[in-house]
Amino acid sequence: MIMSSPADLLITPRRIVSLVPSQTELLYFLGLHNTTVGITKFCIHPKQWQRTKTIIGGTKNILTDKIKQLKPDLIIANKEENVKEQIGQLEKDFALWVTDVNNLNSALLMINDIGQLTNTAVKARLLSEEIKQSFDRLFKTHQKINTAYLIWRNPYMTIGGDTFIHDMLGRCGLQNIFANEKRYPVITTDEMKNRNCNLVLLSSEPYPFKQQHINELQAQLPDTNIVLVNGEMFSWYGCRLLHAVKYLNELITQINTALPDE
Known part of the structure; x- marks a missing residue:
């Protein structure tokens, strides 16, 4: 099932598979070290997770059999980085959260949504607020x-x-x-x-x-x-x-x- 709201997930996930490198790093930042069980070969941050987590293929060539063996209660994917047909195969058996990020505002929303899904909402909100404030200090070029x-x-x-x-x-x-x-x-x-x-x-x-x-x-x-x-x-x-x-x-x-x- 592809969820339309974080509230659709009625449990706190204990076994998460992440199919997106930047979102894998976010899970690490939120402290979900033991909860995250599967990542892609492109999830290079944090480096140690390449050794300690199950590698389930690449972002575009997911090994669905490996994912099924992990028995995740939440899979986190992305509309752009993952293949629609492969996501379709997974949604028959697992709860999926598919993010859609195309600007800073949607990135901040994604961070807060994952915080709600994983019972780390406070830490996620503080992170998104810090990022937003930092971008207020971003320079701009002097000319076009x-x-x-x-x-x-x-x-x-x-x-x-x-x-x-x-x-x-x-x-x-x-x-x-x-x-x-x-x-x-x-x-x-x-x-x-x-x-x-x-x-x-x-x-x-x-x-x-x-x-x-x-x-x-x-x-x-x-x-x-x-x-x-x-x-x-x-x-x-x-x-x-x-x-x-x-x-x-x-x-x-x-x-x-x-x-x-x-």
């Missing part, structure tokens, strides 16, 4: 900066206007030049040129961009500032948001310094 945020190479892929990363860019004052696109479109360097791209952010995940890829792109976009960024700070929408503002403020300061005055 046409930005492309790349998540993949061969082919290049970016983020559209309906994504969590887009919302994070906007809060920094960065103008997503592909805001009119949906989800994660394939793009070309010519499209970046045609949209007057001033700044390219190369994410550390899911594709692990490195310095060599800056050199590769710079040859095609010689007048564009290209910067490597920590993808977790733009896309992990759980407790990692506590660290995001410090990182983003340092990045914005770097970007402001690099770009010429208008």
